[in-house]
Amino acid sequence: MSNILDAISALRLEQGRRLVGTLSPAVQQLVERCGSAAHLVADTLLVALDLVDNHGPGRQAYITGEEVGDAVTNLLRRPLLSALAEVGAAAAAARCRHCQPRQPLRLVTSNRSGSSAEGLADLIIGEDSTSDYDIMLEFDGPFRWAPPGAEKPADIEPRSAPQLWARPTDNDGFVTLHWVRTDRCGHEEPLEALPADSVRRLMLDFCRAMMGGEITPTGPAVNVKGLMLKTADLTTSRTVDRGRASQDGVHRLLDWLERRLDDGVLPCFFYPDINVAAELTADQRQAIIGSLRLVREHLTPLLMACCEKQWSLDTLLEGRPTEPLSERQLRLRLGRTLLLEAVLDGIGFRPTAPCWESWWSDAIPRLARAAPRLLQWYHHMDSGTHWQQCLLLMAWSVVDPADLADGEPMTSPVGDVTVTLDVTPLTRLLTDSDLRRLLGEPAAVAAWCRRERPAGLTAEPDTPRGRAELLLRPELLLRALGEAVPLMKLVWGVMDREMKEDWEGNYRPPATYQQCREELKRILSCDLQDWLRVKLPEMDGPTVVATAGLWRRRTQQLLTGDRLRAAYDAAAGRWPDRWQLLQHYLAEDDEQGKTAAGAAARVSL
Numbered sequence: 001m002s003n004i005l006d007a008i009s010a011l012r013l014e015q016g017r018r019l020v021g022t023l024s025p026a027v028q029q030l031v032e033r034c035g036s037a038a039h040l041v042a043d044t045l046l047v048a049l050d051l052v053d054n055h056g057p058g059r060q061a062y063i064t065g066e067e068v069g070d071a072v073t074n075l076l077r078r079p080l081l082s083a084l085a086e087v088g089a090a091a092a093a094a095r096c097r098h099c100q101p102r103q104p105l106r107l108v109t110s111n112r113s114g115s116s117a118e119g120l121a122d123l124i125i126g127e128d129s130t131s132d133y134d135i136m137l138e139f140d141g142p143f144r145w146a147p148p149g150a151e152k153p154a155d156i157e158p159r160s161a162p163q164l165w166a167r168p169t170d171n172d173g174f175v176t177l178h179w180v181r182t183d184r185c186g187h188e189e190p191l192e193a194l195p196a197d198s199v200r201r202l203m204l205d206f207c208r209a210m211m212g213g214e215i216t217p218t219g220p221a222v223n224v225k226g227l228m229l230k231t232a233d234l235t236t237s238r239t240v241d242r243g244r245a246s247q248d249g250v251h252r253l254l255d256w257l258e259r260r261l262d263d264g265v266l267p268c269f270f271y272p273d274i275n276v277a278a279e280l281t282a283d284q285r286q287a288i289i290g291s292l293r294l295v296r297e298h299l300t301p302l303l304m305a306c307c308e309k310q311w312s313l314d315t316l317l318e319g320r321p322t323e324p325l326s327e328r329q330l331r332l333r334l335g336r337t338l339l340l341e342a343v344l345d346g347i348g349f350r351p352t353a354p355c356w357e358s359w360w361s362d363a364i365p366r367l368a369r370a371a372p373r374l375l376q377w378y379h380h381m382d383s384g385t386h387w388q389q390c391l392l393l394m395a396w397s398v399v400d401p402a403d404l405a406d407g408e409p410m411t412s413p414v415g416d417v418t419v420t421l422d423v424t425p426l427t428r429l430l431t432d433s434d435l436r437r438l439l440g441e442p443a444a445v446a447a448w449c450r451r452e453r454p455a456g457l458t459a460e461p462d463t464p465r466g467r468a469e470l471l472l473r474p475e476l477l478l479r480a481l482g483e484a485v486p487l488m489k490l491v492w493g494v495m496d497r498e499m500k501e502d503w504e505g506n507y508r509p510p511a512t513y514q515q516c517r518e519e520l521k522r523i524l525s526c527d528l529q530d531w532l533r534v535k536l537p538e539m540d541g542p543t544v545v546a547t548a549g550l551w552r553r554r555t556q557q558l559l560t561g562d563r564l565r566a567a568y569d570a571a572a573g574r575w576p577d578r579w580q581l582l583q584h585y586l587a588e589d590d591e592q593g594k595t596a597a598g599a600a601a602r603v604s605l
Helices: 004-021 027-039 041-055 056-090 196-210 227-238 246-263 283-295 299-310 328-349 356-367 372-382 384-398 426-427 432-439 440-451 464-471 474-484 488-504 513-522 528-535 541-558 563-573
Strands: 107-113 132-141 162-169 173-180 411-414 419-421 588-591 595-598 600-604
Touching: 027 299, 027 328, 041 196, 041 246, 041 299, 041 328, 041 384, 056 196, 056 356, 056 372, 056 513, 056 541, 107 411, 173 196, 196 528, 227 246, 246 299, 246 541, 283 299, 328 384, 328 426, 328 432, 328 488, 356 372, 356 488, 384 419, 384 426, 384 513, 411 464, 411 541, 426 464, 432 440, 440 474, 464 474, 474 488, 513 541, 513 563, 528 541, 541 563
Parallel strands: 419 600
Antiparallel strands: 107 132, 162 173, 411 419, 588 595
16 A cells, blocks of 8 residues: 555656646746745736736626627628528438427527636737637527426427427536427427537537638546636635735635545536536546646646746846845835836836727727727726736735835825825835836936926936836826937837737727628628538538528628618627626716726825
């Protein structure tokens, strides 16, 4: 027995070495230098990004904009999707004219779900990502619902058909759909309305026919599924202090998930009777538990690697590679990192930055008519002001106040719910090298400020107050750099151009009505049979002919009269808010008489 345990221990040790070996030298060095305080890196930098990105109204605005854009895009795809569905249904082996409707169920909506839509993604503009979208499909048709229940409904008369029966499965909360038999049906059991294999084939054929890229089926590996992590996250978040460090929260999540998998019962957060782990074998559960333990043992470097993807660690790595960093030194360097990024983001995302051109062209068509109240919050979430506020607040949180105080007040209450923090003490963290990085020639900039005395600058530029007033006012800072240090103006011109190009690739306006019309006409001009034969070579000849013919007719129908205009206006002109989300994100402030998203701490000049 001891030999087996030794072998398992050796295997896990080797797995850990391989895992850590894949991390960058910078991460490995920083973990070694920070020692027991290394967790502060992730606890600070990842929480700062969470403050920025998971802004409730702004996040809902983003999701809403994507739904509106999808609705417009789906106008171009719906003719083919309906053709594939109808031809597939007509060719199905189990087909009955008595109990089934003449036309197959039609697709009503296609909404995004999954980590990207839930604010749990690792999306970075201009960078690769492992996150994707899931899609929820809503179908409708000319049918009535049979009474719910596990017992098979009694046969009905043909005039009462079609009726759908939702048959419960062994997984509570999930059903299969069946057409209720009529007394004229020749089959013995109710026929399935949406067989899993037919839906899978429909979506696979549709994606291959309309989209580029390669579709790779998932492999047989046993993984920690996203649903498991979300279940653990949502469950533990109800009992964990939200102010605690991120690493503590991850440990608690992993511990909870391991206990549940060890018991073999992992209740779904949304419907606890569903056991998410029900279909896993004991060996599969143990394999997942092994992965969880491996992550737990090496959590600090893994989270630090996440930081490296989105942050420059140069400030933290200053000094000799083997020089240890005390907790105080690390906190001060983290404060500097946050302050430097706040200055850079304030400039990069300033209101006049050229990158906003593509942002507006993307956001306004999606939200100005469909959900105008969300548009302002979407803009606020991406603005340099929001970035600065969040990063400066985090800098205040990580640095010991004793390292900032100099006999001057640092906080002031505003009403009952808001506290204003003075940013001036934070500028004491900046070193000469930091100022050279930001200003190029600090002395030249200071001389320009004394000579020009620009509005908004009330203190000498080499004092903490003066630095705060200059560095956190992007337009003033760029003016000073442009006139005092022309080279820095060129540098920021290059950075503006690169940011603009990144955003242009990410923020793309939805198709206009005219573009949709032209694209549908272009599709009609193509040889659709040849299109299907090339994209779907396994499709037999008669099916190709039938699908192409129906695809063409559905497209022609959409282009007839005002049908496309009406469909386009319905897609782009309103957001139905089926789940009634706005009431939770936007509330009327009775005292202020304006829309508010909640109280917050504010970092101020």
